[in-house]
Amino acid sequence: MKEFKKLLKFMEGYKIIYLFGMISIIISQIITTVTPLLIRTTIDSIIGEEPITSSIIQSGVNLLGGKEYLKNNLWIIGLTLILVALLRGIFLYLKNTLSSKSAENTTKNIRDNLYDHIQRLPYEYHVKSETGELIQKCTSDVETIKRFLAIQLVEVAGSISMLIFISYVMFNLNVKMALISMVILPITFTFSVVFFNRVKKDFEASDEAEARLSTTLQENLTGVRVVKAFSRQKFEVDKFDEKNREYRDLTYKLIKNLSTYWSFSDFLSMSQVGLVITMGSYWTVKGDISLGTLVAFTSYINMLIWPIRQMGRTLTDMGKAFVSVKRIEEIFNEPIEILEENHKKPNIKGSITFENVYFEYEQNKPVLKDVSFKVKPGQTIALIGPTGSGKSSLVHLLPRLYDYNKGSIKIDNIELKNIDKKWIRRNVGLVLQEPFLYAKTIKENIRLSDPTMIDNKVFEASKIASIHEDIISFEKGYETFVGERGVSLSGGQKQRMAIARTIINQCPIVIFDDSLSAVDTETDISIRTALRKRKNKSTTIIISHRISTVAEADLILVLDKGRIIQRGNHNSLIKEEGLYKRVYEIQNSLDDSDKDLRLNA
Structure with a gap:
């Protein structure tokens, strides 16, 4: 079977121990069969007059003093039965312990x-x-x-x-x-x-x-x-x-x-x-x-x-x-992910090249089609487009959470599929739209990747993520316990902690997968400004539906149905008829309406 x-x-590794447990129960069962035989011999041959036909039983009777002696001292039979039960109990104990x-x-x-x-x-x-x-x-x-x-x-x-x-x-x-x-x-x-x-x-x-x-x-x-x-x-x-x-x-x-x-x-x-x-x-x-x-x-x-x-x-x-x-x-039976540890581990600077990339979750249903663009080290690229346009799928290809089906993705002119998966994931920081925090202290959550990291680096990362002031306002500061999934924090605070946790590693490539949407516009500006000013500036990819968040990017890609339908910087795109200009005008009119409401309030 x-x-x-x-x-x-x-x-x-434990079969031998288990085998001894089985041997113990077998011995205990052998001992169990002795008791009825002992009672039968006592009734028929010790008290009664029937001869003992078994040489083994006869040897046992002789060992205990002989037939006549036992007949006059039946307590010996009783004691023997107790000893047999005790011996059986010892082997049952061994069986239970070993098994x-x-x-x-x-x-x-x-x-x-x-x-x-x-x-x-x-x-x-x-x-x-x-x-x-x-x-x-x-x-x-x-x-x-x-x-x-x-x-x-x-x-x-x-x-x-x-x-x-x-x-x-x-x-x-x-x-x-x-x-x-x-x-x-x-x-x-x-x-x-x-x-x-x-x-x-x-x-x-x-x-x-x-x-x-x-x-x-x-x-x-x-x-x-x-x-x-x-x-x-x-x-x-x-x-x-x-x-x-x-x-x-x-x-x-x-x-x-x-x-x-x-x-x-x-x-x-x-x-x-x-x-x-x-x-x-x-x-x-x-x-x-x-x-x-x-x-x-x-x-x-x-x-x-x-x-x-x-x-x-x-x-x-x-x-x-x-x-x-x-x-x-x-x-x-589920196949594990092959991490390809024999692949390349280059010193990544942050150059990214997509050439005619296709990707699909299900066969013949591509979610990315013929995607091509280039990003220089240290540049900021923004992705914008309607829900389901393929933005998250695109950035998930960079840390190799998925592998592309056709085309080429190169990091610093090295084909992505030739780079060790562990290595690329250490060098690509990903801040997800829905942050997950562990039931630990704030400090433990931020320095999750390296528990030995010094406090100054934790503080620096928190300041860049605009969460430092919030943390020190808590009674226990960085030692505050955040509860399961960060339940004791607001959505924006959780998001900023997740940002701090990612940028503390100083990855050469950092991706914000719509992760700035949970913070207000002022905090959004503060985070992006701090990211631009820090040393060893990373190549940054931002996914957002908010024009103000992506406006300062060096390159903006507009995606729809898996294709890049527009590309350029903010100034060039607002002059070009298309999806980006329509979104800009809608959000601009809404901002103007909000200003009027505040003035009339």
């Missing part, structure tokens, strides 16, 4: 490998994947595997060894009684296997429903401020209720199937016990078997029933574990 092979692969240790370390391996693999997956995967489902695979599914390894899989070895040892002993005691004791077992086993194949799909459906529920919850908690702002509580409650109901119904269906199994397996198991007691009592009265043999078989049948009954639970948990292995394997 391929899922089992994958499970063994996860156990790499749990192996299971815990195996699941740690899985979590570490999962996290490492997720970190290495390409940007495109994370854009498309659902966070809630990923979290569930890394937590709930891993826990399911751990429970199976720690409890059920090791019990399989115990159950099989129990069946083998008890069957051997029973057939040696009495063939007729042994056959009677096992007549219903094949039916129970067949029913368990059929049930396993059926319930596996139900577990998968229940797990997927739980993942959808987790995703809904995660989205709601992440966007709780939006929910509150638009008074969408009822909609979100209804959506959660729908997913919760789906999860409940699928889980209830699973529980009904489990109830059917346990009820029918209980009926089969009790029928087996009843048959053994009935036939055993009849043959004991007839004198075909001894009373001690009947007692031994009564004990053994109860020992046999337990692993058979547990087989359903074991197979069920096996089904759940294999479903979880399959779901986790889906992540591991």
